[in-house]
Amino acid sequence: MSDAVTLTIPHARSYYGVVHLVVGGLAARLDLSYDALDDVQVALDALLETDAYAGGPDVTVEIGLADGGLDLTVGPLEPGALARGLGRDSEESGVGLARLLETLTTGFEVERRDGGDWVRMRKSVPGVSGSGG
Amino acid sequence: MRATDKNDKELLRRYHQRGDLEARERLIEQYLPLVRSLARRYSYRGELLEDLVQVGCIGLIKAIDRFDVERGVELTTYATPNIIGEIKRYFRDKGWSVRVPRGLQELNVRLSRLMEELTVQLERSPTIAELAKAAGVEEEDVLEALETGQAYATLSLSAPSGGEEGDDLDPLESLGQLEHEYEVSEDRAVLAPGLKVLDDRERRILHLRFFDGLTQSQIAQQVGISQMHVSRLIRRALEKIRDEIAVEPEEATGNGVSPG
Numbered sequence: 001m002s003d004a005v006t007l008t009i010p011h012a013r014s015y016y017g018v019v020h021l022v023v024g025g026l027a028a029r030l031d032l033s034y035d036a037l038d039d040v041q042v043a044l045d046a047l048l049e050t051d052a053y054a055g056g057p058d059v060t061v062e063i064g065l066a067d068g069g070l071d072l073t074v075g076p077l078e079p080g081a082l083a084r085g086l087g088r089d090s091e092e093s094g095v096g097l098a099r100l101l102e103t104l105t106t107g108f109e110v111e112r113r114d115g116g117d118w119v120r121m122r123k124s125v126p127g128v129s130g131s132g133g
Numbered sequence: 134m135r136a137t138d139k140n141d142k143e144l145l146r147r148y149h150q151r152g153d154l155e156a157r158e159r160l161i162e163q164y165l166p167l168v169r170s171l172a173r174r175y176s177y178r179g180e181l182l183e184d185l186v187q188v189g190c191i192g193l194i195k196a197i198d199r200f201d202v203e204r205g206v207e208l209t210t211y212a213t214p215n216i217i218g219e220i221k222r223y224f225r226d227k228g229w230s231v232r233v234p235r236g237l238q239e240l241n242v243r244l245s246r247l248m249e250e251l252t253v254q255l256e257r258s259p260t261i262a263e264l265a266k267a268a269g270v271e272e273e274d275v276l277e278a279l280e281t282g283q284a285y286a287t288l289s290l291s292a293p294s295g296g297e298e299g300d301d302l303d304p305l306e307s308l309g310q311l312e313h314e315y316e317v318s319e320d321r322a323v324l325a326p327g328l329k330v331l332d333d334r335e336r337r338i339l340h341l342r343f344f345d346g347l348t349q350s351q352i353a354q355q356v357g358i359s360q361m362h363v364s365r366l367i368r369r370a371l372e373k374i375r376d377e378i379a380v381e382p383e384e385a386t387g388n389g390v391s392p393g
Binding site: 103 | 166169170173174175176181182248257258259260261262264272273276277279280283327328339342343346348349350360364367368371374375
């Protein structure tokens with residue numbers, strides 16, 4: 001079972017804050033630490049800064065509360081553009097998108113939907129009672 | 134020296150020494166992504182973006198026209214403050230400024246302190262609920278105040294220190310929490326192109342976070358600054374890298390844009 005909020009925003013930095021607030025609001029329900037929340041926000045911004053959105057001037061962010069974590073999906077990106085970005089970035093920047101997402105999230109994947117690429121990433125809440133460890 | 138830089142210098146020479154206007158045109162095109170990236174940072178309304186891109190282009194053109202090829206500085210380094218300066222002037226001429234309600238600013242400063250206290254007390258990073266309780270405000274207020282701090286972080290990634298333009302647009306700098314360095318030194322040339330635009334502290338923090346895998350609160354302890362400051366530095370460093378690599382031509386795709 002999961003609760004989800006979907007936001008479609010103009011692809012402009014001024015709207016990232018709106019997404020941050022919604023992500024924060026959902027993270028608060030999960031009792032995510034500030035550390036973890038900020039990780040998610042930084043990962044999200046890195047994705048939003050990618051210059052390959054296929055959906056015109058808008059970007060869609062889906063934020064889901066699945067058990068024990070936050071699920072974010074961002075898109076639609078031009079098919080293949082992200083794979084290119086993931087490779088190119090790491091050479092150029094030293095801290096590329098792939099390294100960022102690997103460090104900041106519990107896991108991420110690229111999925112194809114309606115002819116566009118969507119990045120789905122997950123942040124699990126550490127130490128939540130349940131599957132101890 | 135990387136390919137783009139060499140290419141830039143070549144185009145700049147053609148323009149400055151031989152008055153080749155096509156070379157100037159190509160430079161402008163090449164740096165348009167940088168202008169867009171910077172304009173996006175300041176466009177708090179969607180419709181503002183195109184205006185800011187236009188204005189930013191003026192800054193870019195000025196930078197190209199005034200650039201001294203012999204100075205051993207990359208065009209990006211020189212153009213970025215010019216573009217931002219022009220955008221800020223636009224805001225100032227319009228009489229707009231980026232201001233945040235006083236209450237949120239104060240709450241942000243208070244939260245930074247509480248976050249440190251709670252991190253020590255709980256031996257982990259606090260949750261939003263814990264911060265709200267400690268500050269005696271609603272969770273929504275906490276989120277909004279934290280967001281306010283981040284908005285400052287991106288806005289203050291801007292002109293060189295001592296710049297004459299629109300310093301009023303940088304509330305965080307006026308709070309004295311961020312210093313800005315624009316240095317170009319030899320040793321950076323050996324790093325990945327993106328990393329050499331960072332100062333030593335930014336590079337160290339990125340390394341601790343992304344290569345050593347420390348959390349923000351662990352970095353805060355080790356470096357001796359607040360976690361919020363770590364968060365801002367990480368964002369600022371990543372933005373600098375993004376701006377730096379934004380001007381790279383997309384060689385991988387093999388379909389370079391050629392005019393005409």
